[in-house]
Amino acid sequence: MPKANPQDKAKPEFLASLLAAMFQDIRVATPIRILQSATYIKNSLDQVPPPYRYGLKICPLLANLVSLVMFGRPIQSLKDCHVPRLIATLQKTPILEGYCKLVRTLGLISLYDTTGTGRPS
Amino acid sequence: MTLSQPASTLTPSVIVECEYLVIGSGAGGSVAARELARAGHDVLVLEEGPLANTAEFGETSLSNLTRKLYRNGGIQPFLGKPTIGFGEGSCVGGSTVVNGGLIWRTPERFLDHWKTRKQIHGYGTDDLTPHFEKIEQALGVQHHTFPDTTNLDSQALENGCNALGWKIVPVPRALNGCVQANQCGAGCPSGGKQSMLVSYLPDAVSHGARIFHGARVTQLHQSRGNITHVSAQIDDDGGTRQLKITPRFVILAAGAIQTPFLIRKSGIKSVAGNRLEFHINLRFAATFREPINAQQGTIFTTQVQEFIDDDLLIMATNYRPSYVAAALAHFDNTTLQRFMDNQDHGGLFVAQVRPDCTAQISTRFGKNPVVKYQLSKQDIIKIRDAMEKTAELLFASGATEIYLPIQNSASIATLDGVRDVVRKLSPKALQMISVHAMASCAMGIEENSAVDTNGKVLGVDNLFVCDASVLPSNIGESPQGTIMAIAHEIIDRHLQQ
Structure with missing residues (x-):
């Protein structure tokens, strides 16, 4: 796995694949909505201030895993990565659990999103 | 009249002078700005977040509004077991834009506690009632x-x-014409909820206050017991630029987390932020x-x-x-x-x-x-x-x-x-x-308090705190009404001196 690089930004394509794995049973999760969700998550994570990002440097392996989720190393690096297994690994790690929940929560907000008029976004 | 201008329109090479600098435009800052402007003073308000308007609240998706209106896009953890997600407005109008518009009077048991246990006088029922009446009338509380x-x-x-x-x-x-859009947490699309964005702030501007958004105050500079100038940072398409403001008085109203952070970061009071109370x-x-x-x-x-x-x-x-x-x-x-x-x-x-x-x-x-x-x-x-x-x-x-x-x-x-x-x-x-944090710079009479009962930061003559930070304790209810009433009291006392 690549080393964590906090300067890298999450890529919507990577997050889309992550979300697709997380939301595959939800009927509203169309490919377009998943990509919209991924873009939303990417933009949201871009606003997370550095302390929380740097606070994730727990150990090299976990940092690498988090880097994959939070900062989206090039998607080519993920060819051999089994996304559901990655999620499962992250979710079993207490200190990272909150960030997995965050990704899922943000994705769900976006998947079920509407405008102020009640129309789907 | 435009409510607020982008801070990038201020010329960074020029020092901005003002009589009062209000940092933050939420429930506390808006009261300060309005009351000082109404009293004929020169008021400059700096808000870190963006300006949004009522029409935008109806046309934009909830997720994008969340990202725009909340600090860090709604991602602000209280770290602990478990981690708590804290939602705080960061926009012109502050958290009043994203809350339920609840204006409760301070519960009696806390007013009694402040008076009898904390020896804080002047914040009892008789003292705050006139402020609540004024607020309720201005906001159409019903x-x-x-x-x-x-x-x-x-x-x-x-x-x-x-x-x-x-x-x-x-x-x-x-309220003034709620259409029940069920979107209080992401900006009211009808303008029915009387947030500061559609009430106190326009009134402040009509009395001469100037509001600039998109400027984050980074440092309060102190010399011989006075704030001499304030540094702010503006991020826009032109990159990051610095702004220098030289106010006569500073009213700090950046919320229960940012206010003590700024006081401590500026080396003014190390006790600020040691005890943050929340729901x-x-x-x-x-x-x-x-x-x-x-x-x-x-x-x-x-x-x-x-x-x-x-x-x-x-x-x-x-x-x-x-x-x-x-x-x-x-x-x-x-x-x-x-x-x-x-x-x-x-x-x-x-x-x-x-x-x-x-x-x-x-x-x-x-x-x-x-x-x-x-x-x-x-x-x-x-x-x-x-x-x-x-x-x-x-x-x-x-x-x-x-x-x-x-x-x-x-x-x-x-x-x-x-x-x-x-x-x-x-x-x-x-x-x-x-979604409620308070009392992080609780006013008090002890020497180790950050703020005295007039809202003045101890040891600094021209720095006042006027937001949820100064509440003497957690009040157990939505705090907007109490924040506003105490802000009225602090500004009244200041103007009388």
């Missing part, structure tokens, strides 16, 4: 009236309370026998106050599919989809707990605060109790299934089932959020 076919989630709670003999009261809200919100979803169409209504119209002296309040909350999804994110997809398939029978509810524990704000991690907390044993008891009481009420209100804010729990159809799960719960599995 008990919400609504058609019988709407707000059935709040009405269900009322039925449950009647069955159990519990106390439930109508809520006082700042915990536990969100419950429930499915009812009959359709309640919870989306047709507003945030809530009634509040269960049977246990207010035990630090527990229960109420409905905004019901939109994306809010439901966020509240149920800790359930698996099948459970979530099952709830969504039956949405018109569903409702979202909140148990608000006033914990005994406090949080600490750290300045050691660069330019942003880090907040840490730890639940006490008593808090766990309170949370368990809150869950059981809320479940009891929901079943009495006609709920057939309840979804608890506990990781890996399933929907539960009986009160005994809830009690069993609650008894076994691990605190780490709790799903909690918070």
Whole structure:
């Protein structure tokens, strides 16, 4: 796995694949909505201030895993990565659990999103 | 007239002079700006967040509004076990743009506590009542009236309370033409909710105040007991630029986290932010026998106050599919989809707990605060109790299934089932959020207080705090009314001196 690089930004394509794995049973999760969700998550994570990002440097392996989720190393690096297994690994790690929940929560907000008029976004 | 200008329109190479610099445009800052401008003073307001308008609230998706209107896009954790997500507005109007517009008068028991235990005088019922009357008139505070076919989630709670003999009261809200869009948490699309964006701030501007958004104050510079100048940072398409302001007085109203952070970061008072008090919100979803169409209504119209002296309040909350999804994110997809398939029978509810524990704000991690907390044993008891009481009420209100804010729990159809799960719960599995923080620079008479009872930062002659930070303690209720009343009192005292 690549080393964590906090300067890298999450890529919507990577997050889309992550979300697709997380939301595959939800009927509203169309490919377009998943990509919209991924873009939303990417933009949201871009606003997370550095302390929380740097606070994730727990150990090299976990940092690498988090880097994959939070900062989206090039998607080519993920060819051999089994996304559901990655999620499962992250979710079993207490200190990272909150960030997995965050990704899922943000994705769900976006998947079920509407405008102020009640129309789907 | 435009309410606020981008801070980038200020010329950074020129030092900006003003008589009063108000940092922050939320409930406290807006009162300060309006009252000082009305008194004929030169007022400059700097807001870190963006400007949004009512039309935008109706046209933009909830997720994009959340990202725009909340600090860090809504991602601001209180680190602990479990991590709590803290929601704080960061836009012109501050958290008043994203809250429910509830204007409660300060509960008597806390006013008594401040007077008798903390020896803080001038903030009793007689002192604050004139301010509350002024605020209520300015914001059109009223008990919400609504058609019988709407707000059935709040009405269900009322039925449950009647069955159990519990106390439930109508809520006082700042309203002028609420259309029940059920979007209080992401900006009111009708302008019916009287946030600072559509009330105090326009009034301040009409009296000459200048508001600039998109400028983050980074440092208060002190010399010989006075703030000599203030540094701010502007991020725009042209990159990052610095701004220097030389005010005669500084009114700090950046909220219960940013205000103490800035005071400490500027080397003024190390005690600021050592004790941040907050509320915990536990969100419950429930499915009812009959359709309640919870989306047709507003945030809530009634509040269960049977246990207010035990630090527990229960109420409905905004019901939109994306809010439901966020509240149920800790359930698996099948459970979530099952709830969504039956949405018109569903409702979202909140148990608000006033914990005994406090949080600490750290300045050691660069330019942003880090907040840490730890639940006490008593808090766990309170949370368990809150869950059981809320479940009891929901079943009495006609709920057939309840979804608890506990990781890996399933929907539960009986009160005994809830009690069993609650008894076994691990605190780490709790799903909690918070939207109320206060008392992080609590005013006091002790030498080690950060702020005196006039709102003045001790040891600095021209620096005042005028937001949730100065509340002497956690008041157990939505704090906007109290923040505004205390801000009125602080500004009145200042103007009289």
